[in-house]
Each structure stands twice: as structure tokens, then as C-alpha cells.
Amino acid sequence: MSQSTEFIDIKRRNAKERPPVERVNDWSEYQQPFTEKKLKQQASRCMDCGTPFCQMGTILSTGTSGCPLYNLIxxxxxxxxxxxxxxxxxxxxxxxxxxxxxxxxxxxxxxxxCTAGVPSEPVTIKSIEKAIIDRAFLEGWVKPRKPLRKTGHKIAVIGSGPAGLTAADDLNQLGHSVTVFEREDRFGGLLMYGIPNMKIDKKYVERRIELLKQEGIEFRANIHVGIDLSIEELQQNFDTVLLCIGAEQPRELPIEGRHLKGIYHAMDYLMTSTKHYLDPDVSCDINAEGKKVIVIGGGDTGADCVATAIRQGCKSVVQFGKHGQLPLERQPGNPWPENPAIFSLDYAYEEALTIFGEDPRQYFIQTQSFVGNDQDEVIGLRTVSFQPNTALDQTENYWDADLVLIAIGFEGVKEDIFPTIQRSQKRIATVTNSFQTSQDGVFAAGDARRGQSLIVWAIQEGKKAAIEIDRYLASKEIKQTV
Structure with missing residues (x-):
């Protein structure tokens, strides 16, 4: 870099966002790009470390630290x-x-x-990454890459989320013929239907899918492998099968009144909302318009529910979390280079604060039961608020609600549609330090193998599974020639 102290002399600046009062009226992306001048300034804050911790990609404490893709940041x-x-x-x-x-x-x-975060603030790595790839597409640098040779091997990839797409991409570049099977009508997995359009505009997902098609990958939609097509049938037509079916079994909340109408899992709500946005002819069976919305669960999926409900015109929205508000700064038990557990005002909460005048998050809340009317429709919740590690009495509260969204995470693979393949802790079991399942020639990667995780871990899983599948096919060739 041009100077040795720019990480201190130049202050971190986050990318601008569209005003909340404006963006809640549409489903367009809320983030805005940096100017080129500011991008260069922010990039200059990088210390060019001899040991770049930003690349290490590992689990420290209970969170991810550094990039699991080992990006050359x-x-x-x-x-x-x-x-x-x-x-x-x-x-x-x-x-x-x-x-x-x-x-x-x-x-x-x-x-x-980021090491710059120790004496100052970290580099805006994510914004710089976005600027690079957006410019690359704008300039026409991202072009179809046709593999130079074909091996003759055929591979079936089940699931078109980040892990499946990554594995398909790498295997195709290695010369194998790849077919991706997707049970939905559009490709992308949670990138398409699980993440709202204001975070990932679906035109970017469709653009990448089209590019992968031009590179030779075949995509087949509306095929639910395990129901419409068995693993055995796939193995008759493909040399290997890779399961990237996600960990979509939602964690349940088995309390009194769970059967009431108006209570849904968060992902069902987000998927329905996105499907309706992309195709208005598709009915939006779960809609927050004019309703008092309660979101149970304090994570990113819950935040996406808050933002979606606001855009649908909810009357109010509250989000329950069983943990307390995070501190404003790192605590001694959360040292660098662990991922910082600090308070932030996510896009959804900023929008709720602007529209309703308060942050929707409520802390240390435990839902006890749902309350319904004579038509078995939810009308409210009974909760207990508490202060951990104290002798204070718990406080009972009642909350009005017309729509309740459960966003408390995922347990593992959703359906038991592959009975011949072993499971472990509700995930697809694989050989230790491997992506090979209990069935020869069948592999697994992504959340289905690892459990619910970040998109970067899913991509890493796809890349490593592709390497292992390529080695497996090469070893079979050697055995056949011996």
C-alpha cells in the first residue's frame, strides 16, 4: 500500500444504503455502491499482512473466523x-x-x-468484493469457460444451492458432464427462494445460472429426487451422485397452541413471498399485510422476516430473542480474531425503527404458548421474560398477534427420502474426513452434510466434494485398466 498507516489515518466507511423510508416501498437491493475514489481509499486501509488472518477460514469458539474460501483478500x-x-x-x-x-x-x-480491526476498524472487505465482481460483469470480463476436454464421466448433482452449483461448476471445468436436478421451478436453492430480493436480486442468480448453462452444465427443474426419481435410477445413468439437498428441516416449537392457523415456519413464509414477487400469478398464501406480526428467533432469517413483513404492509412487527442485547464493543471473552459478537442495526431493524419508531427486537423472551380464537386462528402469545444468572422473578406477558413466524434454525435434512443412505445427527453421514456416503458412488456436501451454516462454507464444501469425486472417478479408471 502507498502508506504504512492508512488503516489508521483513513477511517472505515461503510457502503451507503438507500433511505429506509424509500426502500420499504419496493423489493430492490438496499445497498448502494461506493464511488471508485472511495473504493480505492478503503482498499488502501488493508495492511497487506504477512499472516492475513482474513483468509484463515476456521471455527474459533462457536463462530467462523476468516474466509473459508481462503480468498486472496x-x-x-x-x-x-x-x-x-x-x-x-x-x-x-x-x-x-x-x-x-x-x-x-x-x-x-x-x-x-481483519488485523486492521485491532488498532482501528476492519477493512470493508465485503463491499470491495462486491465492487470487483459487479464491475467484472459490467465490463464483460465474466465469460463462459468451456472445458478443453471431456472425460466421458456423467455426474448428477442433486440441489442447486451454493454447494451444488459450486461442485457442478468445478466438475464441469474438470471435463465431466454434469446434470443438476432441482425440485423447485427455479434454480439457486436458498439463493433464489430463501433470501429476500432486497439482499440478493434474483436477476444475479439467474445470470449466473445462464452462464453455467452456456459452459455446458445441464439443469433440470421440478424433479424431486427421491420421489420423482430414485437414487438407484440415477446411479444407472450416472457415474456418481452428489447430494446437496440442504438442511431444511426447521426446528419446531412444540408448545400449547402450535396447531393454530397463522403460525408458520420462517422459510415457508420467505419462499412464498419471493415466489409471489417473482410471479404475481402465484398466490401469496402467507401475507403480513395489515397484521400484527411476531417473529420468534433472533437470527438473520428472523431479520429477513421482519423486512419482508414491513414491505407487505404489516400493522406491527416484533422479534423475540432468547439471548440478551449484544455489547457495543468486543468483550474479554470474545477476543480478536474471533468473529465479533457486537450490537449492530441490521437493515431490517433500521427499517422497523424508521417505520414504527422502535427497534423490533425483544430480548430474553421465551414463548410459553399460543392463544387462539373460536376459529382456531392465532390471536396472541404468552411469554416469559427473564434475566439470566439472577434471582429475579420471571415476568409473564401477553402479545397480540395475527401472524407468527418461527425462525429458530434448522435441525438437518428435511426428508427421509434416501433410506439406503446412513444419517448422523439428522445429517447425511459421510466417511470421516470425506464426502463419500455409506453408499458407493454417492457423495454429500453442503448443509446436508455439515449442518446449517454460512454460504462460504457451502461453497467450500462444494469445491472439496468436486475434488474428491474427480479422484474417485480417476481411481475407478485405474482399476478398470489394471
């Missing part, structure tokens, strides 16, 4: 600072198949482990 930061955008794109594409997704949907654990 200091290198493309330096190139952006120098105005060498094409070279920056080349370095970014070397490790990340889909930067346009990670730059929008990843919570950026790379920034949490």
Missing part, C-alpha cells in the same frame, strides 16, 4: 487501490466461484478477523 485489495480492476477480478475468481452471491449474502467473517 490482501492481493485484490492492493489491486483495487492501484486501479487494476481486471487483475483484481482474476485474483477474486481464483478462489470464489460466485463472488456476486457471497458479497451480498455472507456475514463477512473475514472482516471480523
Amino acid at each position: 490482501p492481493e485484490w485489495n492492493m489491486l483495487v487501490h492501484q486501479g487494476k480492476w481486471y487483475e483484481a477480478f482474476q485474483r477474486l475468481a481464483k478462489t470464489n466461484n460466485f463472488p456476486e452471491f457471497t458479497a451480498r449474502a455472507c456475514p463477512a467473517p473475514c472482516e471480523g478477523s
Whole structure:
């Protein structure tokens, strides 16, 4: 970098966002790009560390620290600072198949482990990554890459989320013929239907799918493998099968009144809302318009529910969390380079604060029961608020609600549609340090194998599974020639 102290002399600046009062009236992305001048300044804050912790990609404590894709972050930061955008794109594409997704949907654990965050504030890595890939598409640098040779091997990838798309991309580039099967009518998995359009505009997902098609990957929609097509049938037509079916079994809340109408899992709500947005002819069976909405669960999925409900015109929205409000700064038990557990005003909460005048989050809340009317419709919730590690009495409360969304995470693979394949802790079991399942020639990757996780872990899983599948096919060739 041009100076050795720019990480201190130049203050961190976050990318601008559209005003909440404006953006809640549409479903367009809320983030706005930096100017090129500001991007170069922000990139110059990178310390070009001898040991770049932003790249380490590991689990520290209970969270991800650094980038699991081992992105060459200091290198493309330096190139952006120098105005060498094409070279920056080349370095970014070397490790990340889909930067346009990670730059929008990843919570950026790379920034949490940035060394500049120790004496100052971390580099705006995520915004710089987004600027690189958006410019690359704008300039026409992202072009179809046709593999130079074909091996003759055929591979079936089940699921078109980040793990499945990554594995399909890498296997195709290795010369294998890849077919991706998707049970929904559109491709992308949770990128398409699980993340609202204001975080990832679906045109970017469709653009990447079209590019992968041009590179030779075949996509087949509306096929539910395990129901419409069995694993055995696939194995008759393909050399290997890769299961990237996600961990979509929602964690349940088995309390009194759960049967009432108007109570839904968060992902069902988000998927229905996005399907209706993309195709108005598709009915929006779960709609927050004019309703008092309660979101149970304090994570990112819950925040997306808050933002979606506001855009649908809810009367009010409250989000329950069983944990307390995070501190404003790192605590001694959360040292660098762990991902910082600190308070932030996410896009959804900023919108709720603007529209309703208060942050929708309520802390240390435990839902006890749902209350219904004579038509078995939910009309409210009974909760207990508490202060942990104290002798204070718990406080009981009642909350009005017309729509309740349960966003308390996922347990594992949703359906038991592959009875011949072993499970472990509700995930698809694989051989230790491997992606091979209990059935020869069948592999698993992503959340289905790892459990609910970040998009960067899913992409890493897809890349490693592709390497293992390629080695498996090569070993079969050697055995056949011996």
C-alpha cells in the first residue's frame, strides 16, 4: 500500500444504503455502491499482512473466523487501490466461484478477523468484493469457460444451492458432464427462494445460472429426487451422485397452541413471498399485510422476516430473542480474531425503527404458548421474560398477534427420502474426513452434510466434494485398466 498507516489515518466507511423510508416501498437491493475514489481509499486501509488472518477460514469458539474460501483478500485489495480492476477480478475468481452471491449474502467473517480491526476498524472487505465482481460483469470480463476436454464421466448433482452449483461448476471445468436436478421451478436453492430480493436480486442468480448453462452444465427443474426419481435410477445413468439437498428441516416449537392457523415456519413464509414477487400469478398464501406480526428467533432469517413483513404492509412487527442485547464493543471473552459478537442495526431493524419508531427486537423472551380464537386462528402469545444468572422473578406477558413466524434454525435434512443412505445427527453421514456416503458412488456436501451454516462454507464444501469425486472417478479408471 502507498502508506504504512492508512488503516489508521483513513477511517472505515461503510457502503451507503438507500433511505429506509424509500426502500420499504419496493423489493430492490438496499445497498448502494461506493464511488471508485472511495473504493480505492478503503482498499488502501488493508495492511497487506504477512499472516492475513482474513483468509484463515476456521471455527474459533462457536463462530467462523476468516474466509473459508481462503480468498486472496490482501492481493485484490492492493489491486483495487492501484486501479487494476481486471487483475483484481482474476485474483477474486481464483478462489470464489460466485463472488456476486457471497458479497451480498455472507456475514463477512473475514472482516471480523481483519488485523486492521485491532488498532482501528476492519477493512470493508465485503463491499470491495462486491465492487470487483459487479464491475467484472459490467465490463464483460465474466465469460463462459468451456472445458478443453471431456472425460466421458456423467455426474448428477442433486440441489442447486451454493454447494451444488459450486461442485457442478468445478466438475464441469474438470471435463465431466454434469446434470443438476432441482425440485423447485427455479434454480439457486436458498439463493433464489430463501433470501429476500432486497439482499440478493434474483436477476444475479439467474445470470449466473445462464452462464453455467452456456459452459455446458445441464439443469433440470421440478424433479424431486427421491420421489420423482430414485437414487438407484440415477446411479444407472450416472457415474456418481452428489447430494446437496440442504438442511431444511426447521426446528419446531412444540408448545400449547402450535396447531393454530397463522403460525408458520420462517422459510415457508420467505419462499412464498419471493415466489409471489417473482410471479404475481402465484398466490401469496402467507401475507403480513395489515397484521400484527411476531417473529420468534433472533437470527438473520428472523431479520429477513421482519423486512419482508414491513414491505407487505404489516400493522406491527416484533422479534423475540432468547439471548440478551449484544455489547457495543468486543468483550474479554470474545477476543480478536474471533468473529465479533457486537450490537449492530441490521437493515431490517433500521427499517422497523424508521417505520414504527422502535427497534423490533425483544430480548430474553421465551414463548410459553399460543392463544387462539373460536376459529382456531392465532390471536396472541404468552411469554416469559427473564434475566439470566439472577434471582429475579420471571415476568409473564401477553402479545397480540395475527401472524407468527418461527425462525429458530434448522435441525438437518428435511426428508427421509434416501433410506439406503446412513444419517448422523439428522445429517447425511459421510466417511470421516470425506464426502463419500455409506453408499458407493454417492457423495454429500453442503448443509446436508455439515449442518446449517454460512454460504462460504457451502461453497467450500462444494469445491472439496468436486475434488474428491474427480479422484474417485480417476481411481475407478485405474482399476478398470489394471
